[in-house]
Amino acid sequence: MTAALPHADVAPTASVKRRRRAPGWLAVAPLLAFTAVAFGIPALAMLNGAFTVQDRATGTTSYTLGNLTTSLQGPYLTALAGSVKLSAVTAVLGVALGLPLAQAVVSSRSRALRDAVLTGSGVLANFGGVPLAFAFVATLGNAGVLTRHLGLADAGWSLYSFWGLVIVYLYFLIPLMVLTITPALDGLRSQWREAARNNGATTVQYWRHVALPVLAPSLLGGLVLLFGSAFAAYATAAAMVGSTVPLVTLQIADAISGNVLVGQENVALALSLDMVLVAGLVMAVYLPLQRRSARWLDA
Incomplete structure (x- = not known):
């Protein structure tokens, strides 16, 4: 009798799974970077400015809810x-x-x-x-x-x-x-x-x-x-x-x-x-x- 062949549906190891998922994350990385720059920076600037007041006499800034x-x-x-x-x-x-x-x-x-x-x-x-x-x-x-x-x-x-x-x-x-x-x-x-x-x-x-x-x-x-x-x-x-x-x-x-x-x-x-x-x-x-x-x- 011939030796039994290994089963074709053997579960992949963790390292193989990581290698398969890596290209997907790399493909999304440029989009995430673009989103962070195009939307994140303006959003942070808006939040900072909304809570900031500048004293025109001294030029100092302070955080307040006045705006x-x-x-x-x-x-x-x-x-x-x-x-x-x-x-x-x-x-x-x-x-x-x-x-x-x-x-x-x-x-x-x-x-x-x-x-x-x-x-x-x-x-x-x-x-x-x-x-x-x-x-x-x-x-x-x-x-x-x-x-x-x-x-x-x-x-x-x-x-x-x-x-x-x-x-x-x-x-x-x-x-x-x-x-x-x-x-x-x-x-x-x-x-x-x-x-x-x-x-x-x-x-x-x-x-x-x-x-x-x-x-x-x-x-x-x-x-x-x-x-x-x-x-x-x-x-x-x-x-x-x-x-x-x-x-x-x-x-x-x-x-x-x-x-x-x-x-x-x-x-x-x-x-x-x-x-x-x-x-x-x-x-x-x-x-x-x-x-x-x-x-x-x-x-």
Whole structure:
């Protein structure tokens, strides 16, 4: 009889495992280094400046909570509340309008239509800043084409207001929502709809009891993404409304440039820290529910 051959599935030793894992860590190292430099250093500088006050007479610096206290008072607090309100309204409207549009694209049998809508959404989601503001001013401004032809000025319409800014923001937030929610809609199983139909459920009941509960974490994720995009937007609002609508990003720019008060640079950093804290609170609501969505959609 021939000697038995060693089993092919012998567990690898610890040294072999270490050698296999090493290339993976080395591949990630450049990304970690870039992240540390690009995000870590600015974050540390922001934290240091937010708690630092410089005495102009002596030039000495000291740590204090005065900048944070100032950032939560008066016009700064009004601007922060205005940004939160604008971001929340545009995010909710973006989700409400983007979801049915994405569902129409997903359920369409035309591959060309799907590709065209998704490509267009990718372009429009990144179309912002001064060009977007100029386009809306030329179209819906006080002397805009549609404003004059439709007589919107006589009806009390003003682009340079809170709701005018909402419409402008929706121009790039709705396409962003379409891009965000389309993969989740693709993850809905056709068997779920068939099972609901076989049990006598209507389309409304299917969406209420099956689809929307499964999509809820993804919808919340889209809401968070849209909120963050609107919350951090600056150039569009600065070019279109200026100081007409109080926003925290505009207050930060004014504090840094000294347009209102000189020597408020550290208050601007405190306002930036306030924005980070607001974004962190919103993310804390989203992350626990993301696991639930992944469990259902990856099943």
